[in-house]
Amino acid sequence: MTDAITCPRSDTVAGYVAEGRGLQDGRFTITTSAGCDIDMELAENVGAEVLRNLDEPYLDASDHIAEMLQPGRFAFFYGIFYPGAPFEVKRIIFVGRQIGAYRFEEPNWWIDQIESIARFYSRAQFGDGPVDFRNYRTQIRLGGDKNGSHVQETDTISRLVYGMASAFMLTGNDHYLDIAEAGTEYLREHMRFTDYDEDVVYWYHGILVDGQDERKLFTSEFGDDYDAVPMYEQIYALAGPTQTYRVTADPRIKRDVDATLRLMDRFYLDRAKGGYFSHIDPIFLDPRQKSLGPNTARKNWNSVGDHAPAYLINLYLATAAEQHARMLGSTFDTILDWFRDYKNSPFVQERFHEDWSHDSTYQWQQGRAVVGHNLKIAWNLMRIHSLLPKQEYLEAASSIGDIMPPVGADQLRGGWYDVVERVTRDGEGFHRFAWHDRKAWWQQEQAILAYLILHGVTGNPEFLRQAREAQSFYNAFFLDHDEGAVYFNVLADGFPYLLGTERLKGSHSMSMYHSAELCYLAAIYTNLLIERRPMNFWFKPQPDGLVNNTLRVAPDLLPPGSVRITEVEIDGALHDGYDASALTVHVPTTAHRPLVRVQLSPAES
C-alpha cells in the first residue's frame, strides 16, 4: 500500500501561527486544530482578506500579511502542497483584525446575517410584490429564481416561516413578521387536515399547484417515506407556526399545535416501550401496518430527537407548560437510554426496531452516522439541562463535545463532515465517508451551537476553541457573497459545491431554517452567555392570545438567572410592567397588537 502522493495538489489548511515560528523570510509554521505543525511559505503573489459578512464589501488584507501573521493568529490558508517542500500559501482568510478577535463575535454579526438571508428569501419568493403564498415554490435556484416545479411542501413553507419569525424577533422588521404570519395562515388553509373523528390535526406533505388549481399530497412523495405519514414531517410542520406563536400568541396556532401533539401522542407514541414511531400509515394511522414496508414499527433519530429543537423548546418558551417540559425530558431520556452505543462507536445509533434493537439494514442509513445529529444531541441536552437540571445531561453533552472532533471534524481544513461509517475498518484510524467528504451547512450549525452553549454554560475553554473554529469555517466558506444566503454544501477545502439539488437555495432540504436558527441562537449564546452584552428582541402579541396578559420573553433555554429584562418598550414608550428575573412582560389589553421591544442583559454574576 502506498501512502505517498507525489504530485502537487491544492488544499486548504486551517490553523494557528505557531509560537516562536512566526513569519520570517516568507516562511512560518501553523499548528492545526489537532495539534499538527505544518510549515508554510508565502507565494510571491499571495493575497489575503479579512472575514466579511453577507452584504459587506470585500476586505482586502494583502498589504498587511506580515503584521497579521503573528503567533496565535488563526486563519485559513489556501495553497499547494509540493512534495518535500513547505505548503505554498496562495490565499489567506483572516477571521479577525486582531489576534484573538473573531468578526463573528461582534455584537451584530449574526443579526445582520439573518436580515440579509431574510431579504434574499423574501425577494426570491415574493419579489417586490405582496406576500402571496400561492406564489411560494419549494425549489429556488442558486440566485433566487424559481424553476418550473409547482410543488409547495408543507415542511419547507414551515421552515421559511420559522426563519422569518426569527428574523422579526431579532430585528423588529414588520415585513418578516408579515411573511411569517401569511405563511402560517397558508399552512392552516391549505396544508392542514383536521380529523374530527380522532380530534387531531395532521399536515399534508404538500400541494401541487397549477394556477388556481391545487392537488393535495396526503402522504410523503419521497423514497424514504413514500406512501407513509412520517413523524418528521409532522414535527417540522410545527416549526414555523410555533416560532410565530412566540411572537404573536395567536390562539389558533396553539390549537393546531395542541391537536398535532394529540396526533403524536395517540398514534406515534409507544407507551409500552418508549419513544415515538417514525411513520404511520395514512389509512389506519397505525405504525405497525405492514404496508409501511421497511418503516413498519421503527423508531429513528428524527421521531425522537427532533421535537426539542424544531418546535418543542419554542413551545415551552411561549407557554411554560409543564407537559412540554415533561416531553422534553422524556425524549432526551430516551436518547440517553437507547441511542448511545459507545462500546461499538463514538457515534449514536439512529434507527431502531420497536424494541430498540438496532436496525442497521435500512436503505441509506445502514450502519452510518450523521455527524450533526450527535452534535445536536449535545446542543439540546445543554438547553434542556437548564430547564431540568440533571448531571447525566451535562456529562453526556460534555462527553459528546470531547469525543466528536477527532472523529467528525476535519481537523486539517476546518469544518464538520456529513455522513460517516459508525465503525472504523480494522487497522484504520478514521471513520470512512459514506459518500463524500463534503460539508453541509446544517451540520456546521449543529457544531457551532453545541460548542457555543457548552462553553457558555461550562466555561470550558476547549469548547470555545471548537466553537470559534466551526464559526470561522462556516463564515469563511458558506456565505454566498455573489447571490446571497448560504451554500448548501462546500467541498472539503471550502469551495462551494454547486451540482444537482445541492446547488439550490430552496429545496426539500433547505428553506431558511438552519441558516436562520444558527443566526438567532448564535447571537444569543455569543452576546448573552459568552461576551455578556445586552440584546433586543421584538414581539407583537395578539391581546386575546396571552394568558393573564403575560408575554414570555426568554430567548432560549438558558441557565436560570443568567439573563434579566433590563428595559421594555411598548409601541415606543418605556414600560415598567415586567418581571425581570421571570422574563415575563405584562402587556396591557389594547384594541390593537402592540409592538413590544425587550432588552435582555446578562445578570450580574
Added chain:
Amino acid sequence: MTSQVDLREAADETVIAISGELDAAASAGLRDRLIPLIPGSSMIRLDLAGLTYISSAGLRTLLLVYRHAQAEGSAIRLVGIRDEVRFVMSATGFLALFGIEEIR
C-alpha cells in the same frame, strides 16, 4: 344510522353502492367488507348517491379502496356524489384521487 354496501356486477364493470353515513364506527367494519369486492383489472364505480355523510375515517376508507384498486390494476370512478359529501372530499383533497362521473 349505519352505512350499507350493495354490489352489482355487469359484464365490464363492478358497481359498489355505499349509502348511509360513513362515520368512524361504520368505517371500521366497512373496510373488511369492501376490499374483497374489488376485482382485478376492471372498472369499479363507487355509487355514492345514497351517502349522506362522510367522516375523516370514511375518507381514509375510500383511500384504502383507492390504494387497493390501484394495486389490482383497476380503475375507479365516483358516481352521484351529493353536494355535502363532495364539499368535504374536495376540501380535504381526497376528491382529486378519483375520476368523477355525474348521474345523468
